[in-house]
Amino acid sequence: MNTNSINTTQACFCGANCDFSSCCQPYINKEMLVQTAEQLMRSRFSAYALGNAQYIYDTYAKSSQAAQSVENIDDWSKACVWIALKVYPVVNNVNNTTEQFVEFSAFYIINNTLCELREKSRFILEESMSPTITENTEVKEQLSLNAPLKQWRYIDGDIISHSELANIKRNDLCPCNHYPTAWQSKKGKKFKHCCGK
Ligand SMILES: [Zn+2]
Ligand SMILES: [Zn+2]
Known part of the structure; x- marks a missing residue:
């Protein structure tokens, strides 16, 4: 799925109570820089939902990109239907300005099976002067004015x-x-007419 085909006034994929256009889209489109580890985590989930592998790759720490x-x-992103994200309340991030943890559950469907992956992710603040950060002119100016910039x-x-929650039959109500998902326009549909397609 590409972002151009998305109705941007729809709820964001990450489950935050706001529109995609005012939530994860500006980060994924590289028009804005994330301010917190949780924003990055949410935008990476939305990028999985959209199949935007480049954004996911670019937002790995350098040491993990290899x-x-x-x-x-x-x-992997396209083998699954990424249906929902739940972010748990933050613990142990107090006073830690260079490393933060975000715990979440990602719900996805693969091979007609609903799965939950619960992970505690570690994020670091890293100097990122790589040209892959952005093609956006305003952000580029911001980068050169405030160099070195940490992201x-x-x-x-x-x-x-990492568990399998349910096997979904074609006539079941779609999980x-x-x-709370971005797929609200499909509400009430059977699996075969919704995420099972
Ligand atoms: Zn979002
Ligand atoms: Zn569905």
Whole structure:
């Protein structure tokens, strides 16, 4: 799915109570820089939902990028339907300005199975002067004025649980109905007419 086909007044993929256009879209389009680890985490989930592998790759910490490839991220993001995100209340981030943790559950469907991945992710503030950060002129000016600029990046995470919640039949109510998702226009549909397509 590409962002141009998205109705930008729809709820954001990340489940925050706001429109995609005023939530994760400006980060994914590289028109704005994230201010917090949680914003980065949310925007990375939305990028998974959209299949924007380049954004996911670019927001890995440098030390983690070597183990990744845009192609592998692309395959994984598109093999799943990313239906919802739940972010848990923050703990132990007090006074930590260079490393933060965000714990979340990502709900996704693969092979007609609803899965939950619960992870505690670690984010670091990293100097990012790489030209891959942005093509946006205003952001570029901001970068050169405030150099060196530090940006939140995803470095690694501990998987707390990874479980299969349900096997979904074609005529079941689509599981996305049980979560706050971006797919609200499809509300009430059967799986086969919704995320199962
Ligand atoms: Zn969002
Ligand atoms: Zn659905």
